[in-house]
Amino acid sequence: MPARPETVVDLSRLNLSTGEGKRIELPVELAPFELGGQTYLADPTKPQARLEASRHSSGFAFKLTLPVHIEGPCMRCLDPAALDLEVEAREVDQSSAEDAELRSPYVDEDELDIGRWAHDAVMLALPTQILCRPGCLGLCPDCGEPLNDADPAQHEHEKPVDPRWAALDDLKLE
Ligand SMILES: [Zn+2]
Ligand SMILES: [Zn+2]
Incomplete structure (x- = not known):
């Protein structure tokens, strides 16, 4: 099994002071999605994502937007199926907080694991049934x-x- 693709953003290089925000665009490589025993692939595998990061006195707030086109077998008839999603997700990381709930699982030190975050966000946005056509028989x-x-x-x-x-x-x- 190939290593999971990794896309990481170095937060220190954003050079944000408190109260500042920045928007960056970057390609994020997406690993295959396993759903209902089938494998679904993003096409392109590296869609262009938009990250909005803002710095607060206690940490960072992030918003991720990413268009994805997913292809794989229809869950009912195994014919090719595809869907387009506009994925949007938000994260907050308060680096000084003791409370784990205020930490983002995608932030480690100064690194935001945007690849893993994007993968999880797409997973959450996928419908439970991926069909080749509405009401596939x-x-x-x-x-x-x-x-x-x-x-x-x-x-x-x-x-x-x-x-x-x-x-x-x-x-x-x-
Ligand atoms: Zn079908
Ligand atoms: Zn029959």
Whole structure:
């Protein structure tokens, strides 16, 4: 398994004094997304993200915006599926705080792990069902063929006869 791509922002290089803010744009490489047993990839894998950072007396506040195009298999029929998302996320890090709730899990010393943050933010923004089309009909439960462009009449399969009834049929023959 390849190493997870890493994109890190050095906060000290933003040179922000208290009360100041800065907006930077940078490409953020996104690792594949695992969802419902399937793998989804961002295309491009390095979308251009916008980071707004502002410095407060107690730490930093961040806002991340990132457009992503995701591709992978439809969760019902496995045909190719794609979706576009405009991901937005916010983080606060109060470096002096003892309380872990006020620390951002993506900030370590002067480094903001924007790659991991962006990955998590996209994960949260993804719908639970990724489909090739709204209301995808999925696969026929009897023969496993895709149902979307199929004639429903071709999938009215004979249901197997309940073995208990089959046994009764045998009895009648005697
Ligand atoms: Zn589908
Ligand atoms: Zn069928």
